[in-house]
Amino acid sequence: MRRRLSTSAHDEEMEKANGKSPPSRLCFLATLAAMFWIMIFYFHFTVLSSNPISIPEQSVPFPSISSKSQRISEAYEALELLKMMAKPKPKPSDVHLDTHKAPEVFPFTRALQTIENNTDPCGGRYIYVHDLPSRFNADMLRDCRQLSLWTNMCKFTSNAGLGPPLENVEGVFSNTGWYATNQFAVDVIFNNRMKQYECLTKDSSIAAAFFVPFYAGFDIALSLGIQHLS
Template sequence: MEKPGRSYNNHNQLWFAILISFILLLLCFHYSYTFRSPNNNVFTFSLNNNTDSCNGRYVYIQNLPFRFNQFLLQNCHILTRGTDKSNMCPYMKNLGLGPEIKNQNFNGVLLSNTWYATNQFLLEVIFHNKMKNYECLTNDSSLASAIFVPSYIGLDISRFLWVSNLTVRDSSGFELVEWLVKKPEWKRMWGRDHFLVSGRISWDFRRQFDDLAYWGSKFRFLPESMNMSMLAVEASSWNNDYAIPYPTSFHPSMDGEIYQWQSKIRHQKREFLFTFTGAPRPENEESIRGKIIEQCRGSSFCKFIDCSYGGEKCDDPVNVMKVFENSVFSLQPSGDSYTRRSIFDSILAGCIPVFFHPGTAYSQYKWHLPKTRTKYSVYIPVKDVKEWNVDIEKVLLRIPEKDVIAMREEVIKLIPKIVYADPRGKLDNFEDAFDLALKGILERIENVRETMRKGKDPSVGFADEDHYKYTFSDN
């Protein structure tokens, strides 16, 4: 016989269980959960994006065929350093950072085990490896604010830039967009939310005419490619190219290594007022390098490092940093193109850059360098040097010491923003060049998305479905 009160107790337990279930359901609606698998894939359950720290920051990495990236790493012997025919294989080590520089080679110039012989063309590999460890990756492309296309297009085009067959030069670019436009992710915004990275300047992909007299491939003039954004070490004047810093040889893996390096160069004694590290460009009539070298050689305040073929070892990070650490200012004229890796090597050494053309930095690295250029640099217009209206030494000597100290401090503060931290480490108190680049491209894509929501055309080369059907006919 059932004891009195048992039915009543069971009834209370049932209602208590219902109440707990209801509370848990409310919590599910209020919170968002993100799970990371061991291979860094991210799975997201979100019923209220207001509490999701990754809201607006999710990135989906497009799973490209082997030939667009890993093939190039595994066949690095076919890649060369341009006119220097030595292959790129040694630079593939350490996730694209290159061979580690050992302590015994520091000679008091470098600190800690965070220095590598990094090749500038490996930026796309470094960026990809950084992207793999990004905190807001997702396997659900419908949640993504941006689609990353991990094509090593700069390494790929380097094989064909000197090839006379234009079809060969252009083939990989055609193959990439042909593959992308068939994916469901593309049709959401017709590629406007896609971005890729190049370790070469964007002009290498903007051949305007099918004529051997013109350089590069025409990848960035394909309408499909024009819908995407490109991050490159140097941007063109087109509004879907964005400049991000050249990689230096310093890749810190923790905050303390940055603080330590900043402290070292802040107290560095500097023997020379200014320095120029580079080679003359006698074949380029527009270049002012010859006059800059002449002024430098004629000054007891200047140190000239000749980077002509067979000259001093300008690709040795220890040699490069030693020169910049001993100089107050560094002269940064245009090179083969507007920009130079030397800009970032000099900033890394606490050396104040002197620019001669706005396209060398001011109109390029808008996410990474201060808007007020006088805070961290000196500007001497090209024409003033060309027409011999300016003596560089006198210009620099006239700058008050207090202004020099303020500029140097601003340069030292820039260091975390212009270096790519080791993909295997983690910075807690700093945003590095990767973080700022990703933040910038996410904002750019969101602006395009908002413009499209309003029914406007943010046109930079919009290609619709009819164009794809016409361009990529099945045959």
């Protein structure tokens, strides 16, 4: 033991004398890591680059629009077939009863039948006039001075609503047929003309038309002077 210790001590003294230091472990680890990465790069560039791994492409089949529409149409056809199968078939007795069923009668059936009556000159031309309370027509004519705040409407309601004849001083108009008619008196004119119609009827079931003698124009004129009317 003494010889070995003396020998190692002698070697250390010799190395110190020569100026050399013992190699450290850090240099050894760095060399080992460099060799490891060199081997990895060599394997990558020589082996993997020469034989690349190819992944086969697989096409994913997508259902086409035509196939979807075909399936939908087939589903609808199946539903219609099920409905037809579920619908009960009429019995022979029911069919026999339907053939002898009375025709439906509508409110205007009699009015249409009058057209086919060649002996009736008013067939298909009857008019039914509703009988309204007087406040919707006659009372307005009686209180004609209240129809307008600015104009005396009594002269315009005369002559069956036509008004007074126009003065023809300069001879511009013909001597007959021209009247000073007010626009609100049109309902009065229609009502008086309707009273002269030859095919009036009291039976509304044979009437081809209906007339309501309501003087709407005068009713509006009564409301024109009211403030804050909404």
